[in-house]
Amino acid sequence: MSKIITISRQFGSGGREIGRKLSEKLGYAYFDKELITAVAEQTGLSAEYVEIFSESHSVKNTPYLFGRTFITYQESPAEQIQIVQHKILNELAEKGDCVIIGRCADYILREQNPFKLFIYSSSMDAKLERCYAKVPAEKGTSNKQMIKQINEVDKKRSKYYEYYTSQKWAEVENYNLCIDTARFSIDKAIDIIVNAVK
Amino acid sequence: MSKIITISRQFGSGGREIGRKLSEKLGYAYFDKELITAVAEQTGLSAEYVEIFSESHSVKNTPYLFGRTFITYQESPAEQIQIVQHKILNELAEKGDCVIIGRCADYILREQNPFKLFIYSSSMDAKLERCYAKVPAEKGTSNKQMIKQINEVDKKRSKYYEYYTSQKWAEVENYNLCIDTARFSIDKAIDIIVNAVK
Numbered sequence: 001m002s003k004i005i006t007i008s009r010q011f012g013s014g015g016r017e018i019g020r021k022l023s024e025k026l027g028y029a030y031f032d033k034e035l036i037t038a039v040a041e042q043t044g045l046s047a048e049y050v051e052i053f054s055e056s057h058s059v060k061n062t063p064y065l066f067g068r069t070f071i072t073y074q075e076s077p078a079e080q081i082q083i084v085q086h087k088i089l090n091e092l093a094e095k096g097d098c099v100i101i102g103r104c105a106d107y108i109l110r111e112q113n114p115f116k117l118f119i120y121s122s123s124m125d126a127k128l129e130r131c132y133a134k135v136p137a138e139k140g141t142s143n144k145q146m147i148k149q150i151n152e153v154d155k156k157r158s159k160y161y162e163y164y165t166s167q168k169w170a171e172v173e174n175y176n177l178c179i180d181t182a183r184f185s186i187d188k189a190i191d192i193i194v195n196a197v198k
Numbered sequence: 199m200s201k202i203i204t205i206s207r208q209f210g211s212g213g214r215e216i217g218r219k220l221s222e223k224l225g226y227a228y229f230d231k232e233l234i235t236a237v238a239e240q241t242g243l244s245a246e247y248v249e250i251f252s253e254s255h256s257v258k259n260t261p262y263l264f265g266r267t268f269i270t271y272q273e274s275p276a277e278q279i280q281i282v283q284h285k286i287l288n289e290l291a292e293k294g295d296c297v298i299i300g301r302c303a304d305y306i307l308r309e310q311n312p313f314k315l316f317i318y319s320s321s322m323d324a325k326l327e328r329c330y331a332k333v334p335a336e337k338g339t340s341n342k343q344m345i346k347q348i349n350e351v352d353k354k355r356s357k358y359y360e361y362y363t364s365q366k367w368a369e370v371e372n373y374n375l376c377i378d379t380a381r382f383s384i385d386k387a388i389d390i391i392v393n394a395v396k
Binding site for chain 2 (some may be wrong): 121171178196
């Protein structure tokens, strides 16, 4: 069976960087934005559209989805994306060892016993620093605005996760290892994970 | 400055065993029940009484404590225990490297930048197995009763923690590393921690 590492992460925690470098170190395939392209190809929807709905669509803004009890015979685009994403994730997991960022992969692939990581930062200052370093143009943004944006992204991820998994995002019991990047450097976090999975 | 490792843990997760073995491996002092004896000596209260109030008293059952806004000039026994425990923890942290189990040490010693661990188990079956192995006499207890007990202990710890720290127990951001003992053996968990702190 393939070895699968799923990474759920707070915005600004460095989780995506950890995932990419970890996959290189372990020689695993890496899936993040690659999933968007694959879903776009299979659904015929644009990549931009898929990106919006692939991990953080707000349920209340999706007219077709009024909750789980609402029955429709016509899937909404958000649902189509979910179905195709689900299928693609299962295909990837069959192919070989991989690291997958977000997209409820921890839940979707639960039968394959993935190693489930949650990457977070206990320091908002550290998150801000990371965001500013990544998007220098954003330096005109006030800290207050940036914190609002950071919290909004996580809120969307949380809602999305809870909607599709009926589990709580960021709740320890849904993961095997949770690492605070305010305490550890990216390289040290990778070292901890490599040691944990070996 | 002393190196301090604090361990918060779910009941039945093996957190206490990890703490003890970890302290032996690192050559650190270990404080768990030892704190109860020290508090009992300094308050003149019995060790049994201190144990009840040292980590999991239920606020609603403590007549003197009606919440933070209630002002009393006479400390309740629960408050006395807290004050003395706080003082003792600070003294211990001054003395040298140590591992401390529970008792809000992560919060009380926050100025000393402790390494904060949360040990949990994502599997109730694993918790049950650990509880039965520890207390064979309890085998007469039904799983349902045992699960109720496990959840009650954690609920008390959670309430206690939130009351004295104004933080949420088991919330990732209050810890630096959270380890699932349903995924890792006790020895592997210790290995992960030793690697993380070095």
